[in-house]
Every structure is written in C-alpha cells, then in structure tokens.
Amino acid sequence: MAYVFPTPIDPLAAYGPLIAARTADADDEKPGYERLVAEPMTPTIGAEVGGVRLSGDLDGATMDELRRALLEFKVLVFRDQDIGRDEQRAFASRWGELERHPFFVYTQPGQTDVDVVTLAKDAAAPGMENNWHHDITWHATPSFGAVLRAVEVPPVGGDTLWADMYAAYDLLPEDLRERVDPLYAEHDWIDSFGRAMPPEAVEALRPTFPAVRHPVVRVHPETGRRALFVNMLFTTRILDVPDEESAELLRMLYRHVQRPEFQCRLRWRPGTVAFWDNRSCQHYASSDYHPARRVMDRISIAGDRPVGVAG
Template structure:
C-alpha cells in the first residue's frame, strides 16, 4: 500500500486516499488494485489516482468490465472527454469512444514500411495544437498471447540527456502532422480524411508539464516530421538521435493485456507503442480508447505551441 498526494499541491480538505499501488519499473508504470471503476470514485481517490498518474506516467487496472458509458464516466472524473478521434472517427452511438481494433490500419497506407527502433512510437494526436492530456485504453477482446503495449517516460529521457544537449533542445521547436509511415504511400481514404480535418502544429521539443512543472522531451516519432530552423540533414540526424534515446529500454514499461484491463496514461509526458506481433497471429484484438482534452503545450521559454492547420481539439459535450 502506498499513500500518494497530489504532486506539488496541497491536499484538499480531506487527505488523499490510500491506494494499493504496485510499481512495475524504476521509471514508469504501476498497477492499482482494489478499485471498482464502474462506480464514481470518492474525490480523495480521484486525487490519489491522478497523483499516481503524474508520478508513474501510466497506471493499470485489472478486472474492470466497463461498458462504453462507464468508460466515458470514469474518464470524466479526471477531465473532459474529447471526440473519439479527430480524424478517424468514433464508435457509433458513443462519440467519445475510439475503436482500437486489430485491423484498424489495414486501409490507411500502402507499400513496405521502413522499420527503425522507434517506428510506431508516438504521443497521441500531437498533430493537434492541444493534444489530449491523457488517454484511457480498455481491453475487451485480448489474444491469449501477443499484443503487449509499451510506454516510455519522456521526463526521464529528458533528464538523461547531457546538460549541453538539454540546453540546446530546450530552444527548439518541431512540426507535427499525420503522414504515412516512412516507405509507405497513403490510400485515398487516408488522404480524404486528412483533407477533411487537416492537423499540423508546431510544438516545443521540450515541454513543461502543465500540472507538475517538470520538463519532458516532447518528441513523438510517428508525428514529429522536422525541427524548425535546422537544415533537413541536421533535423534528421538530431531527430534520429532523440527518437533512439527516448525508446531505450530503461525508460519503458511493457504491459501484458488481459480482458477488462485498463491503461491510463499521461499523454503530456509519455509516448507509447502499439504492438505489431498481432498481425502475425490469427487472434482478434479489440480495445477502446477515451481521451481527455489537453492544454496547448508550453516550452521552456514560455512560448506556447502554434497551429499551422486545423482547429484545437475540444471536449465533446
């Protein structure tokens, strides 16, 4: 058991609840046991879960058989749910819920992908000027093996850089947008959906967390295309270095899904990797995601991100 208080904040009138919190690695990831997420949580428990999230970046729950409505209600205790996905839509009848199915990428891209150690790693929807603050993913149909998801701690990755490199990247900004993976072309469906809701934004490479004030290396390999103000080669070399750095195993946690498991992560300070091994297996895999409205990122210099194309993500109410 571990008593957690809101990081950097005074407790409310009642102290934060005690959680059965079980950390999984030295940098990231903890399981929380003993809660029923199908019912509203007491304010002190909400505060404790939020604090655990800020400390461990991603928290996991087991044996939580939620409906779509209960999933949205649980998320709403920590913020304002957004539309399921700003480009790819939502589950019919549940506009805050996005389907994460095994075959969801089958019609988006064509051709052979160039695979690198960081391929597929991303922070959710950083093409938007205000990416989601958090994501909550629920497992419904889980294969008997395979299909693990990984997360990395971008705050720990930033701290592990040399002081000289930290000073350099503190001042840089980069362009984020939806594009096909390297080596692949876009299908007409992908082009049509991105034309309908184009999202391109410039974010700082180092973000100051809106709640804790901690700095993170705000690089999302799937979406971050180039660094502003650098030549193409300089940008590519530096991005490759940073992408390789943030996915080092010591910053990561790997989660073995079970039916009715839930992963809740701080999208301000993490990147994650969806599994590729499921495409070699014949098992179905179906998860559902709810995201919470986020703030516009702010860099070390106090400058906010800027939208190049597209509107901010709003809560769906």
C-alpha cells in the same frame, strides 16, 4: 552556426547505469496512498493500482490520490475491472472534456462513435500502431491522456509499452539538453492518418488541421518537469535549424527514447484498463499477434497547448 554533435553522437553507444528519478522531488519523503495500492512496474514509469473499482462512485479523496499517482507513475493499470463503455466514459470524464477524434471515422472500418474509439484488429485489419508516439500531437492542444480498456485479447502478444519522457530528457547528455531546450518542431498528420484517408477527406480536413508547432522539450503544466515532446509518428522536422541537423537530432532523440530503462510493458488480460498521461510519456502497441484478434476501446481526454522551456 551548425551544432557540433557530442561524442559519441548516438546515446545508444553509452553503456552502464541509467538511473532516473520517478518524480522531481525523488529525494524528499512523499506521503503514501491511503485509498489505493500502487505497485510500481519499473523504477520510473507504470504502476498496477489495486483497491479501486472504476465502476464505482469514486469520491474526491480517491480521485485526488489517483491524480497524484498518475503524475508520479505516468501510467496506471487497473486489473479485473468489470466495466463497459458507459462506465469507461464516466471515469474518463472525471478528468476533463472527452476528445472527439476527427480521423477514426475514416481510418477505422465501422467506426461511428468518435469519443469511444474501438481499435479492432484481426486477420483482415492488422495492428498498425507499432510506432512510438504521443497521441494527436498534430493538434494545437494534444490529448491530456487516454483510458484504454481491453475487450478481447489474443492468446499471447499485443502488449502495450510506454516510455517515460521525463527520464529520457533527464538522461540526455547535458550539452544535448541545452541544445534542444529552446527548439520547436513541426507536427503533422498527413503522413500517418492521411495515408489511410480518401483524398477528398484529406482536402476537407486540411484547413481545420494544419501542421502545428510544439516545443521539443515540453514543461508539464502540473509537475513543472521537462519532458521530450517529439515522436516519430507525427513530428516532421525541427524548425529553424538546417535540414541535416534536424534529421540527426530527431534520429538521436528517437533512438534514445527507445531504451528499455525508460519503459514499462503491459500484458493485457480481459478486464484490464490502462490510463496514461499523454503529456509525459509515449506509447507503442506491439503488433506481434496477427492474425489473432485484439479489440480495445479507447477514450481520450482533451489537453492544453504545450509550453516550452522559455514559456
């Protein structure tokens, strides 16, 4: 039986307060931070973190607080960090195995170091990451997170935005949450990275990276919270529903996650580093600075297989 969409079918037609919890235990008293200062960027997502030098030897207690802050705020921003690739790599490696991206050697000119991806955009190579997405959901085990360091920034523009997928899920209409909870979707790279690659490279990589199946609603492995886990860059369709319903559900979810109430926005400065939890938020790189130059070094951390509501 086809799903009967609620009225109004477009969540953007609803107006008024959109209040979500930053954490699952929002009503409980949580301990503060002793090793760092976390200044929230918005009510649910993003914090500027002070008192931490990423170039230093971070002790276990500081790392524990950083993990708690990451789970609470989803995006951590560190200003005025005088670090290079080696220190960036050392910090990222504290969180897990570093991820080697198989496609950037084909899509980024001159890219050879595939665990530190240099995203260099200028008049000859305009920014193309201005689409909401989780990183590498076309992989069976999408990224845990990423550490992004500003190397060169334009005079204005080139901001990065993140959207809180816990808040997006929590503020769906109840009947829509119940509808998407058990569903799975297909994720693929052919229509994104594949378009920028030579045909022989696509053919060679396709057997290693087939389309994959992930839950529409992911249960976070550390917090236990439910988060929307579809994105317009890599999700191709919702499985086991009619094509029309798949298209309408995805259209509705994509528009819903674009609401500013779920987002934070970072204006970069040289020496700024951002670290985010790819499991609980999407991101978007604003491409409004062409032909100015914007250079970022990104290191991704390997993740695990997403688990849905039913396990």
